[in-house]
Amino acid sequence: MKQINSYIDSVFYTGDALLEEVIASIKENGMPSISVSPSSGKPLTMLVSISGAKQVLEIGALGGYSGICLARGFGKEGMLTSLELEKRYAKLAHSNLAKAGFDDQVSYMTGAALESLEKLAGENKRFDFFFIDADKANYEHYLEYCIKLAEPGALIVADNVLAKGSVVDPDITPKRYTEAMKKFNEMTMHHPRLESVLMPIGDGMTLSRVKK
Template sequence: MHFLSDDLEEYLANNSQKEPKLLQELTRETHLKVIQPRMLTGHFQGRVLSLLSKLIQPKYILEIGTYTGYSALCLAEGLSPDGELHTIDVNAELYDMQRTYFDRSDYGTKIHQHVGDALDIIPKLDIVFDLIFIDAEKKQYDNYLETVLPKTKPGSVILSDNVLWSGKVVEPLDKKDKTTKVLLDYNKKLNEHPLLDTVLLPIRDGLTLSRVK
């Protein structure tokens, strides 16, 4: 679902920071070689992630859901000079493609890839994260949140993607639609969580910003 007209979306992109050439190439290759290319973060949201990261200037970033690496590269743009980005994905087949683009960027040595279930990997990371981006299996969003919270500190920012779920969150709920129900509960939990300040932004398919108190 497009929440804005194509003309407005094009206007937003044209009046935001230009998409870096490397990310243009990654977008092209993703559409040519990888299934479900619509999962790609894309130009406008990518620039939003980049700017947020630059404002926060995180030392440690955690990304849950790498896909082909577009969002990781955007987030890495704001890393502090001695920073690290840890990104997790279950699909080992995309590892080499991700690495190719990471190594072509200015942040290759700062980006660490993990393959497997994020719920198993995160507890083993002895790191307190300044910025976390959740963009993987939607039915696990609540579990991701509970797993990452112990890895945060006051001021840490948690970003959650696809929280509008193509507008289904405001449509009559189909009892068989488990994913939308999970996201409805997750959005409510973020907004009411005593440890978080939260705002939901209508960027692309919905992006929630939560700050740890």
């Protein structure tokens, strides 16, 4: 799996100075190096662009790498709402989004994501694209909120669903979230409101479409 991702990155990633600066800023601020891989970031941009999404909700901002990838998909016509537990992470992410030219097109809600999602639901907010990349134990709850907040036909993308391959390979040491990812994958596949597929890109992404 690691070799496949290295190959994909070597062929389809031509270098991006801004995103590399984001990675450097994350390290400089002592934050975990858990941004999406280049091979995962590019599909995010393409999916937002192809779908025509203009209202995007991101669960898990970290330093803004995925946020930039998402915002590039809607250009100057969309808005990104990003949920982040840590205020200092959100501050860095906003700074990096501003450097990318999206200062006025992104807003951050800090604190527990489930509380922010409940607030958005109470305000009857609606989104046409979602990206889930936060604490894995709550993925199933995040998914239900995304469906509640979704416009008909909205796309929901979730990262790390292969848990470094441990969801399928018994010889790989399980991650603390391996079982949660197995449950989440089954949930996306069988949910009556969704049409879903798993893409073996990066650490695995599920792509779900909310039925109209």
